[in-house]
Amino acid sequence: MKIAMAQIEVIPGHPDKNTETILRLIDRAKSQNVQLVVFPEMAVPGYLLGDAWEKNSFLKDCESFGKEIINATDNICVIFGNIAIDWDKKNNDGRVRKYNAMFVAQDRKLIKPDSMPYPFLIKTLMPNYREFDDSRHFFSLQKLAREENTTPSQMLSPISIDCNGKTYRIGGLLCEDAWSDDYELSPLKILEEKNVDFFVNISASPYTLGKNEKRNRLFSKHAKHARKPLFYVNCIGLQNNGKTVYTFDGASTAYAKTGEISACSPSYVEDLCILSIETLEGKNTPMISGEPEIAHIYQALHYGIRRFLENIHMKKVVIGISGGIDSAVAAALYARVVGEENLLLVNMPSVFNSETTKSLSEQLAHNLGCQYMILPIQESVEHTVKQLQTTPLYNLGKNTEQHLTVSSFVTENIQARDRSARILAGVAAAFGGGFTCNANKAETTVGYSTLYGDQSGFLAALADLWKFQIYDLARYMNEVIYKSEVIPQGIIDIVPSAELSANQNVDEGKGDPIRYPYHDYLFRSFVERWEQATPEELLAWYEEGTLEENIGCASGLVSSYFRTAADFIDDLEHWWGLFSGMAIAKRIQAPPILAVSRRAYGFDYRESQNGVYYTQNYLERKKRLLKK
16 A cells, blocks of 8 residues: 655644645545555644634634545545534534544545544643643544543554555554554554554654754654554645744654654655555664754744744845844845845944944945945934933922933933834835844843843844854854855854844943853753743752853853852842733733744743742752852
């Protein structure tokens, strides 16, 4: 039997377009004498749809398009993911019953799993972590089993199809059903005991750095233990849950019964990978790609930016360019997507911007071959400061008059807002495009940005990358993508600085208050550890001498930065206070973030504005350390 893994782009919320793609690939599979073609999870509606799942008219459309697919299965068997609705039952929220389902159709008829009450397979495990919110919308097989006074083990059953005079028993799994290590039951192990011939896992699995290597290890182990082939079929495309934007990389993979990889579809590309069940053998393909981590990050960012711009029908982009590394990397990324004629770099110097950074900005624009303009802001900033200080502030009830005082800190914020809210917004409108947010993840973590200033923009493409990843990306694009020094070495070498005051003079080696070689890793421990670090754990590691090992920074940094425990504690509480305080308000109002890490800000990292908190153990340990 010839089986085809149909890796397609799934466009969320557009079942019409997705069905067109599915029907096209079915025809292509038929032309190549394929007997079974497999499409991804939720291939018809898309997966990350927010509360569009609560719109009955949309659900009926998905049902209708599902019937079109079923009617196209003459002389072929098709497995596809779609929403399934039982209009006579309710979810726990009182809305109509919905299942995340796998449909198997052959000769224009649905094939019912052996022990299911419906002619489709229902997803058993509902992920409700990170970006997933499945139980909000879908009724699981676990819940259905309780409702039917039975167990998932009794309901989970193979799907039998006939092909070339032979019956094949398929162990059907929907995404999370194969990632069951932390659940009370394993659908794969249950099916393993029911005499299946091979497993099919249909997925809608967003890209996360390192995910494919983990999945290869896990699925290889499953196939080898069961001594059965396993086919993992994932979608490509771009989906979002509002604040966080995810790329879906595909990487659909066939595993032989030995656990070795037989075939793998390329990332971010539509693919119809055709294999024979009977001759499926492992190729001893390495489980971990030989490409560096930064290559995968670049691929995800390039694809995500391109598809995001296409989705919002934006062809022109404006970037505020400072001579620093973040805006330079953003410019190099967008230049590869929109082309030099559609990219406009804008340098907006004040009296605090050095000739060094202005020269580097110009050099970058020259290297990219894009359009460039210089719009000084000093005059407008001084005008704003003068207006604020000279305009009387009246209390009409008390008949008093006073004037505002504009501090140097407020002046810094005025500069940042003048650049974004006035110049970049105006330039983008005149240019016919939008302007970017160039914030990195370290800045986003502690709110080292100005609300309505440099935290503005239509997309924060770099806000899930730490500063060290920004530098790695700059070097990678120079060496591999452009094969020349497009991003000037001077930008890579210069001290990171906002250049908003004399205290941030780059020519004097003065820059940001964030010491990135250490703080990148400290901040990452706040967010990306599965069990997130708090000051309690961090202070314990500091006292034990294991802090650098636990957060992953270079050895010796802590003692070089902090002479005493008091210095370390002051720094920790300063940044923890910002992270837990004002930075949350800024993150809530930040542009959408393109996700690449194990936990991106937005819906992936759900937070409340509850203020700063220190545990009792932290306070006691702090008191003891300071006494020493």
